[in-house]
Amino acid sequence: MLFNALTDVAEGQVLKADVCIVGSGAAGMTLALALQGRGLSVIVLEAGGPTETTEAIQDAYRGRMSGIRTWEPHRMRRRQLGGSTTDWAGWCMPLEREDFLERPWIPRSGWPITYDELAPYYALANRILELGDVPWDRDVLLATSPHEPWPSAPREYETRFFRFSPPTRFGPKYGPVLAAANDVAIYLFANVVEIVLDDARKNVSRLECRAYAGSGVPVPFRVEAARFVLAMGGIENARILLASRSQEPGGVANGSGFVGRCFMEHPHYYSSAGLIAPNVPDLGLYLRHAVEVWTGASTQKVELMGVWAPTAALRESLGLVDFTIELSPGMEIDNEMIGANTASALLARRDERPERVGLTIRAEQTPDEESRVMLSEEVDALGVPRVDLRWTIRREDDVALKRALVAAGVFVARTLGGRLFVPSEGDRFDWTPLPGGHHMGTTRMAANARDGVVDRNCRCFDVENLYIAGSSVFPTGGSANPTLTIVALATRLADHLLTGS
């Protein structure tokens, strides 16, 4: 069922359900889809409207950027049905097995769940994101592509694969499915403004909400439920917890002090490094291309793109965060002192015109408590403090990236006879990072209440009936784009809510 809070909810009304989900993006809608038809009544509160957003609605997302200045906060996510999947590009990749382990060289690394625990949910996420049933098996994907990896016998660097969702727009794709369900009620223009705890401060008793579409007088109403799930995105999940401070000055579920902290992005370094290489073969594996895969039941078309990435062994030996390298053949190399033409003299005996390949690096970043979502003193039209986003990247990450790319230079020279250019300043990699719109870490998952905000089941340590869905629970971000993992975790959370296991 689909309701408009502006017209269908009376002032002061109390809505009730077994489960209340806040947000209808990738996380919230996946959860609602998985709970539908399973004997629970579900309310989904969505701040935006059905098909498009307006500047006035987006205004609630405005905020300050006191760290790296990039896309402004209201330009990097969407407040509408389907959330930011309205804008996403559909690049998908699971996290690496090692991403879940504690990596002693990365402070605060290690998930309280394993890759194997999440693997079955990746299979479900594949379907939701319209990626087909083909498993995430590199050998299978490689065997189906007509192209060969480059170099043919990789060692320190391996080839991983991105796959591409159409991209699935959750609003138009799944909105109608949920609107047709009797046990799911979606309320549009329903903005949560505060989480209120019970007297013991152990459970959420209600959510304070406002019906509002960017103009007019906001109309208050409430929602009561047995269990609540915040699925508002990686910045807003932290914001609403911090902003709900009428009972607890540090905000709700913030006994550890980690709410808002360890904000992570995937810094994208577009066409930053570059290489020249002689006698380059077909690089088709590293371009977006479609392949057909026999799944045992049917033939499915899969869109693939290979990227280079450091092996787990190299990451461990050099103490690296993870990253991937996208290859763009023919791209100019941005080096004023020694351009690709000049450097080609080094390879001239083997190839008069060596191929130039631009490299785009997408990196993980070390969780850093000082990189964080905070509240500013300014409030939005609903009285909720705006965010102050202080995104920072530790110098150590830039230093490690430089180390990794020097190793890549050796790899390129030894295995391909090529030469690599790495933009750097002294001992650190030096290029302007751009964000991916991937907001992670601000309500991190941990093994105990001291080290994080939610437990292995995404339940808040401090508040028994409050759960969090989305990439804010990622304790580390890996280098893979987050949405596949967000969807996998949301289906896993649905299982937990349904079975308690």
Add this chain to the structure above:
Amino acid sequence: MLRLPRRVLLRALLLEGTAGIIAASGLPACVSEKEAESSDAARLSVLSGYFDGRLAEAARIGRVSLSNDALQAAGHLEALERSAEIIASARDPGPALAELDARVEAELAKGDVVEVAGWILSPTEVALCILAARQLDG
């Protein structure tokens, strides 16, 4: 194989370029003028051959690496010494090029690299670029 004291060689190299090394080696004194000319040509052809005639570009890399002291900073000055020796003693480019190639390969296998304006290069190839710069700049 010709061996020069390191101090002599570097001084010769930095002050007088490849010609200085060749002079410091004393080789021309032992041969007739005609022979000297032909072995000088052989030496030049090693450098030129290494870069397939693109000495000007190699020299540019050499100048940048000299201005940054790239080889010295990376602790690979011996590559300069050794490359200069190989070139100075070359009578025929073929074996010299093969030896230089083998050195580059061995350095990369060991992970010995020098960074010049962001390019990750082998010490020997940087040394050859420096020699090319000295050659062209006199």
